[in-house]
Structures are given as C-alpha cells and as structure tokens.
Amino acid sequence: MDPHPLRRRRAPAAAVALLLALPLTGCTAGGDGDGGGGTRGGGRAAPGAAGLRDPYFPRLGNGGYDVRHYALTLDYDPRTGRLSGSADITARATQALSAFNVDLTGLTVQGALVDGEAAAVSRSGTEVTVRPGAAVKDGATFRTVIRYSGVPVTITDAEGAEEGWLRTADGAVALGEPTGSTAWFPGNHHPSDKATYTVAVTVPEGLEAVSNGELTARTSRGGRTTFTWRSTEPMASYLATLAIGRYRTTTSRTGSGLPVHTAARGNPALLGEIPEVLEWETGKFGPYPFSSTGAIVDPLVDVQYALETQNRPFFDKSTFDLPTLVHEMAHQWYGNSVSPKSWRDMWLNESFATYAEWLYAEDFGGTPVQESFDEAFADEENWAFPPAKPPTAEDLSGPPVYGRGAMVLHKVRQAVGDDTFFAILRGWPAKYRHANASTEDFTRYVEAESGKDLSGLWDTWLYGEGRPTGPSA
Incomplete structure (x- = not known):
C-alpha cells in the first residue's frame, strides 16, 4: 500500500444481507449420500x-x-x-x-x-x-x-x-x-x-x-x-x-x-x-x-x-x-510473494516496503538511511501503537505500521551488521517464497541467521508501548 500521509485506515465493512435463489440439492462425487459419511x-x-x-x-x-x-x-x-x-x-x-x-x-x-x-x-x-x-x-x-x-x-x-x-x-x-x-x-x-x-x-x-x-x-x-x-x-x-x-x-x-x-x-x-x-x-x-x-x-x-x-x-x-x-x-517480494499469515502481520509488508524507500533515497537521492530513521523517530504519529499490535482494524495501515516498522528493520541492521542484514533482506523472501509468514516466523528467522538473541530489541521496538528512551534508542 502507498506510504503517503493519506494512508488507508481500515475497518470491516457492514455486511449486506441479500435474498438468494431457492436452494438446490445434489451429491458430490465420492460421497455416500447421507451428508455425513464417506470420510x-x-x-x-x-x-x-x-x-x-x-x-x-x-x-x-x-x-x-x-x-x-x-x-x-x-x-x-x-x-x-x-x-x-x-x-x-x-x-x-x-x-x-x-x-x-x-x-x-x-x-x-x-x-x-x-x-x-x-x-x-x-x-x-x-x-x-x-x-x-x-x-x-x-x-x-x-x-x-x-x-x-x-x-x-x-x-x-x-x-x-x-x-x-x-x-x-x-x-x-x-x-x-x-x-x-x-x-x-x-x-x-x-x-x-x-x-x-x-x-x-x-x-x-x-x-x-x-x-x-x-x-x-x-x-x-x-x-x-x-x-x-x-x-x-x-x-x-x-x-x-x-x-x-x-x-x-x-x-x-x-x-x-x-x-x-x-x-x-x-x-x-x-x-x-x-x-x-x-x-x-x-x-x-x-x-x-x-x-x-x-x-x-x-x-x-x-x-x-x-x-x-x-x-x-x-x-x-x-x-x-x-x-x-x-x-x-x-511489496512484490514483501507482502505478495511472502504474504501475511494474518492481518496482524501487516507490518511485515509495510516495513520492508518503507525501508526500500529509505534505501533508494540513500542510493539515488543522497539521503542516508539514518537520516530517514531520525525523521521517522521524530514523528509523533509513529508512536501511537506498536507495529506488531495495531489496536483495531482501522489501525492496520496506520503510521506505526510503516514508519516504526521500518525503524524496527533499521535497529535489526544495527544489531546484526550490514552483511548479515542484507543477507536477511534476500534470504527472508527466498525462504518463504510464495508462502505465508508471521511476525514470529520473522523474529525466529532473524535470530537464527544472525546467531543473536534479539529479544530486547523486539520487546522495545516491535512490541513496546511509546517511544524508546535511553541507550536502547
């Protein structure tokens, strides 16, 4: 989805009940005709x-x-x-x-x-x-x-x-x-x-x-x-x-x-x-x-x-x-090929796509990724909720899913080093190519590839409430 300020804030639509045609009856191939056997x-x-x-x-x-x-x-x-x-x-x-x-x-x-x-x-x-x-x-x-x-x-x-x-x-x-x-x-x-x-x-x-x-x-x-x-x-x-x-x-x-x-x-x-x-x-x-x-x-x-x-x-x-x-x-890699297991994993789609913007701006616009991180860190909207825990369906495309999600990836990069991080960028969509993955799959994958216990990073940046302060920030 797009990264612009007018992001979609989603909510379930009201159901529309319609009267259908009269029911039809019939049999499936391979059944025994009683609606409950043949299993x-x-x-x-x-x-x-x-x-x-x-x-x-x-x-x-x-x-x-x-x-x-x-x-x-x-x-x-x-x-x-x-x-x-x-x-x-x-x-x-x-x-x-x-x-x-x-x-x-x-x-x-x-x-x-x-x-x-x-x-x-x-x-x-x-x-x-x-x-x-x-x-x-x-x-x-x-x-x-x-x-x-x-x-x-x-x-x-x-x-x-x-x-x-x-x-x-x-x-x-x-x-x-x-x-x-x-x-x-x-x-x-x-x-x-x-x-x-x-x-x-x-x-x-x-x-x-x-x-x-x-x-x-x-x-x-x-x-x-x-x-x-x-x-x-x-x-x-x-x-x-x-x-x-x-x-x-x-x-x-x-x-x-x-x-x-x-x-x-x-x-x-x-x-x-x-x-x-x-x-x-x-x-x-x-x-x-x-x-x-x-x-x-x-x-x-x-x-x-x-x-x-x-x-x-x-x-x-x-x-x-x-x-x-x-x-x-x-998103063709992150979200389309590797798709979320549930809508709670939406941040996995948007964080990678937002980080791709940061990388592109560094390579072609002269804006270091750290500068994009600092700008996102200063944006109050990115601290409304943890990216892995949007409070309602309306928040699935809220700013933290994008901006704070990308910050999570940058903190991973700082924790594991560039060589391992860019290997993760390529390895993650390769491992789950055309499949579904959850937040837990991602955190396990990063720790396995890096050989590091990153529980403190996840607790602070992915699941923590509010803006981090002190050495962890």
Missing part, C-alpha cells in the same frame, strides 16, 4: 468454519478447505454497472465437509455445483453456505462452480477509504485490501489461503480489461471482447485486481527479458522507470518472484492510495510518483 478414518463430516478467527476480521476466510485455483468467468456492462460471473473453484478439503462457506459481499448467487452436482445454497450477510448432497472426503480435491450476478458494491471504511468495485465513466477498477475482493468474486478471502488464478472477462469492444499475471487470449465477437489472464504463482485474494476502461496498454521487456505489462490513461513518463527500479530492487532483495511486472495507472480513480496488486501495482490520480513506485514494487 477418512471413520470420522463424521461437519461444516467448515465460517471464519478463520483473524484478530481483526474474524469472519473473513473459511475453514475446512484450501483453494488451489480460481477460474473466474466474468461479463461486465459499464453502462448498467452489472457484473455476471461464474467462479470455478478447485480446492482440497482439510476435513470431511458436510458444508462449507465462501465470502461474498453484495452480489446475488443463482446456484452452485459441487463436482458437477447441484448443491444447496444459503446466505447470512457476507457468508454464503454451500451444502453438497453428500460429504466431501477429508483430503479430497473438489470443484465448486458458483453462478452470481448484480451490481458490485464499493466498500467504504470508517475513515472514508474505498475498495471493492470502483466504477469509472467507462469501466471499473477492483481493489481488494483487506476485504474488497469479496465484492467481485466468491472465495476464501483470507490472505493465508493463496491460490492461482484464471480471469476471463468480457467487455464492450474498444475497452481494455487488465488483471494479474499474463494475457493468454484476446478474442472479439459481436461487439464484445474477452480478455483471459492467467496467474501461475500463488496469490492472496486481496492482491487480485481487474481494471476495465479505455487504457493505453503496452508490453515491453526488462534488460533480463522479464515482460512489463502496463495499462494507463495517457502515457505517464514514470512508466519507463519500472525496469530500472526492478533491477535495483532485484539487486537488494534477490530474484524477482513473478513471471511479469508492470503497473496500472488510472487518474479517474481517486482513492488516495496506491496498492501492491500482484505483478501489476495500481496507482490512482495522486500516487504515481517515484517513491511510491519503489514502495509498491518492493
């Missing part, structure tokens, strides 16, 4: 949990299964704002399931199939329950197809920041952190459940539709064009994006041959800096973890933040500048 080890099937008990969004995500792949087939009419969709979700059951939930905000479900057979559907707010006619076996891979439609909603938090589905004069932009992805497709929308994606979206001819990953097909028929994008590396749902509009799209390559896909209104000169920024960050952080890079720039959107959408960061009318580009590109 491994003789255990009885049970519903998967309706939430993963995230400390800030306890109802976000769902238990009992692990999504492997989303295949989304979408049709959008910018004139009416109506989206019609089908989500084909391949998942592995982590328990014997008599029913399971998906997260979906504001759209109406027409029906669901599990392994090709009709399943009953019910709803409570943003929780959609799918009940197959027979249990899904523990460990089984199964496919769920959910048909849905409606006018997607824009989710506005208590601080006025918007996410979800953002309509523009000729299209829309979908942004997902932390809960906005629930506004345009059903799924397991907690960052701990990463998956690969195929997104096929049909729009009126003359518009572009840009998503994550690689464009694998573009076909036109009857005045409409279908774009198919494929993401082969795992992605947390909040990093999925879709931008529809009259963009100028380009494809080029970096010096090393990595594809650079951009979509923008106009031709911002800063797009040309992407290969150089990526080359510099690769030198600091290690091999780039994805199959392409790029950016989406839409000045018709005024959300007052940028977002590290995977492969292709998004920038609105006010955020496309060089420090923010450095920040969002750094």
